[in-house]
Amino acid sequence: YDVPIATLDFNSLYPSIMMAHNLCYTTLCNKATVERLNLKIDEDYVITPNGDYFVTTKRRRGILPIILDELISARKRAKKDLRDEKDPFKRDVLNGRQLALKISANSVYGFTGATVGKLPCLAISSSVTAYGRTMILKTKTAVQEKYCIKNGYKHDAVVVYGDTDSVMVKFGTTDLKEAMDLGTEAAKYVSTLFKHPINLEFEKAYFPYLLINKKRYAGLFWTNPDKFDKLDQKGLASVRRDSCSLVSIVMNKVLKKILIERNVDGALAFVRETINDILHNRVDISKLIISKTLAPNYTNPQPHAVLAERMKRREGVGPNVGDRVDYVIIGGNDKLYNRAEDPLFVLENNIQVDSRYYLTNQLQNPIISIVAPIIGDKQANGMFVVKSIKINTGSQKGGLMSFIKKVEACKSCKGPLRKGEGPLCSNCLARSGELYIKALYDVRDLEEKYSRLWTQCQRCAGNLHSEVLCSNKNCDIFYMRVKVKKELQEKVEQLSKW
Known part of the structure; x- marks a missing residue:
């Protein structure tokens, strides 16, 4: 109205x-x-x-x-x-x-x-x-x-x-x-x-x-x-706890653009941009976490309940009845309840999240419910139609694949390295000084980012001169700190092979 x-x-x-x-x-x-x-x-x-x-x-x-x-x-x-x-x-x-x-x-x-x-x-x-x-x-x-x-x-x-x-x-x-x-x-x-x-x-x-x-x-x-x-909002997914925070963030932004800025085209463009980010795995994992309370008994297997049992077997400890279990849905062909995983475990082991699940099961219905009354059901549903192309890569064993060998890749152009070549191929070797400095800058940027996150955690703990012992999995900064730390370690390891 x-x-x-x-x-x-x-x-x-x-x-x-x-x-x-x-x-x-x-x-x-x-x-x-x-x-x-x-x-x-x-x-x-x-x-x-x-x-x-x-x-x-x-x-x-x-x-x-x-x-x-x-x-x-x-x-x-x-x-x-x-x-x-x-x-x-x-x-x-x-x-x-x-x-x-x-x-x-x-x-x-x-x-x-x-x-x-x-x-x-x-x-x-x-x-x-x-x-x-x-x-x-x-x-x-x-x-x-x-x-x-x-x-x-x-x-x-x-x-x-x-x-x-x-x-x-x-x-x-x-x-x-x-x-x-x-x-x-x-x-x-x-x-x-x-x-x-x-x-x-x-x-x-x-x-x-x-x-x-x-x-x-x-x-x-x-x-x-x-x-x-x-x-003001009532009854929308942006104010519910059983959705990931990405839903709340996107819905609030869309509502702001539609109701405050009166910019429907801008809202639709933002939704398309978010869909693109999800499909290309550019969304921070902290925004994909779903949190549910663990109950004593379930008639059917639930993702968070199955994960709680798996964490107890794997780590010796896990959530108890009444605790909230944080999880993300990872890729694979297994049943959904078997694809719930601890976000920290996903980060540390470079496991891919299921972007399709978050698009269709988390974001699609809440966004369509907002934009469909304005642009119509057909156009609203059309935003979430994503075409997939399957590429046959051939058999992994036998045939031509038996002649394939794994080789090191150039740190710059990612092309294959010949036997005896160092971190750079012959084409990139002339730019070795420039590329090494760029790699150093990348490491420095990650170190600065990690330092800022570390200091933010110290301030939150109230002490700037002690170790950060926080493992609050409800905090976005915690996951950002873990992610940046892993990226920094990988960059330093690559630099050591230069």
Whole structure:
């Protein structure tokens, strides 16, 4: 959507529903009780949308609504103090307090629906969610019926998406400030249709807004029409832990180019460049690491579980249950779960990663989900179509291959060296001084790079005068340091043969 989308949010929706409709263990009744006591509907009791009976506050106020009232009042006080406080430390304390109170209030609904908990009451939890669904639908109907051309507005409002406690409205205007004003007005109007303390507030607008499907969207987050607050994302792979970090990096860059820079062509060019880098193995291994928690039992073999067992057999130690296992997928024709390998082992042994896996199983679907609504499914899928050519190299044994012998290659042109020739062939020998200096420069550059990484690790450890003992496999610098060290050793070894 290339027009502002106003977001209307219910404040503390589930706790508010429980307070407004007096939902509690102590107020739950049934049809027989209502008939026996001759109670009047809506005055003495209510029937929830899913058919449960609860008495109103006229008869008895529930214990849960009283508890929730105190929690929400305390949260309001904490938020007020937070707005007035200037000291950063105290602001963090107050923010932590209001978040703790929010979680406490929401957990009151949570434990009523937990069948394995201490106080389950499905009549309460199902009534709360049923009220929530009807309120979202009522809000949608009220907004679309009021804000329309028939009532004197410039455009017909359309609710483009409704979530658990929020409704996203397209008022039709291209002016952000006007959309935010209409959102504020609509929130006040809809709030009058519900019982106290249920309250609908306008908090933010998205402009532009990319809605992929249910619970998955992204957009520029505005609370002030003069400047956007941030690039907001919900439910996308860029914020999930079961994908490699390359997915997050690419998706964030693509979203930034599409939503902030409004440069769709630039986003597509970046995706193609990334695909090219993956296929040519130019992506740092730290960006290809997948991390998953090791569980006690699995019905089917899982890559990280198989790797954990292999590491224990190979090294004598390995991840335990509850630990996160980092792995990359390496090339080969074996089953996927047998191709998971420790990133450090891959680096130290020059093992090739499976670039096809990362292209099709990690990057393809998340990127297509973002760009397909803009450029169409056909063009989006076309970016990931890569042609492969198989070259028959002949048999390794017998025939012509039996005459092939392995010979040393020239350090410069990589051509074969004749018997008795040194590190350079006869064609490159005249440039030996120039090539040797270039090799020295390559070694020096790698030494400087390794020194910078080493110093960075020392600073992280808090000591610039001791050995780096860190082996944190969750750190990108760790893998860069190992990779550069190996490249440096190989260059020095080549130089020694000069």
